Amino acid sequence: MHIIIIGAGPAGVSAALYARRGGAAVTVIAKGTGALSTAELVENYYGFDAPITGTELAARGIAGAERLGVRFAEDEALGIQQPAEIGAGFVVEGLRSSYDGDAVILAAGAQRRTLSLPGVREFEGRGISYCAVCDAFFYRGKHAVIIGAGEYALHEAQLLLPHAARVTLLTHGDVPAAPPADGIAIEQRRIARIEGERRVQHIVFEDGTVMPVDGVFMAIGTAGSMELARKLGVLIEEGKITVGAQMQTNVPGVYAAGDCTGGLLQIAKAVYEGAEAGLAAVRYLRH
Structure with a gap:
């Protein structure tokens, strides 16, 4: 039972913690810790009596997950392949390696990278x-x-x-x-x-x-959750990945958490959704 998580921000690491405690082997694929590392000070997150830098908060989260046996692969996810047979797992294509998993959690943020050029917005969907x-x-x-x-x-x-x-x-x-x-x-x-x-x-x-x-x-920068979701046929509406109450997408075995699902762009929300996605992925693989 192997779960691959793409993204090492609060949603991805939270998903990793709960999936690992649920008994799954977990690999987190990421280049950096996403938007959290750009936060100068975080002072609205539960459990800290003084502000903490985003970089330090991210490092503590990763250290806690590694203590439980979560594997972190510093790699760039380029695409995801799914065998024709439903339930046969997934292959995440990375820049350095490929990763086989039984379920995938998308937690690589929401940004769809583009250029601020005349004509870009006008021709989206029309070329x-x-x-x-x-x-x-x-x-x-x-x-x-x-x-x-x-x-x-x-x-x-x-x-x-x-x-x-x-x-x-x-x-x-x-x-x-x-x-x-x-x-x-x-x-x-x-x-x-x-x-x-x-x-x-x-x-x-x-x-x-x-x-x-x-x-x-x-194809500016690296592939985020939206780009990877599209490759799998995951439903996207109004610029966000559509998920159910357990963070499941329309593709069996694929979950999403964090900024890519829309709503409140806050650490607390990302951590909750990651926990839900990690537990749901474990339940899916046990049935």
Whole structure:
């Protein structure tokens, strides 16, 4: 009984504590501790008589989970695969390794990374996508571009290769994290705007040149809970993952907790949802 948790913030670590105490082997995959590490001082959380830095609070939480035997893998989750047979488990693809688990808890935050460029909001759903594995099929024989420069962007570009006639990585002035696979072109010029009529048609660079495109995939930074949820077919409504009372999603064996489920963006709420998700995942695997 192995549960994989993506995210080492309050929701992910809380889920790990309860899942481990419930008898499961637990692996937490994360790069850093998310938004908590940016909190200068926390002074509205139960149990502390003086303010504590977000970094210290995160470190204490992780130390407590490690004491119980939770494994922490410092890795970047790039995608999740699920065998065709329901109940056969999941494979989380990481930058450094792959991780097999019987259930997955998404707790990697809510941010859907994008660029503040003219045309981005206007063309979301009309040529701008955030999930290559979801929408690659629609770009068979067409020119698809990925905006991003990290490992996640390179991963999304590779998913497009078998479908699109042409794949270009637009780094917006950044240097790619690694050499791309054969067949992926790189364009490092900075982007000025995205244009089109009813759908995306052009990328306009700051030097005034124009690149005709059929589709744009956003892959800025690392994959958060939303991006990973889309790859599994998890229901997302109004920018948040839809969950039931036990933090379960519409995909059996997949749970979500923390900021990605919406509502109050506070540590106390994230810890509660993580506890609920961890216990629910254990119950699911025992039945």
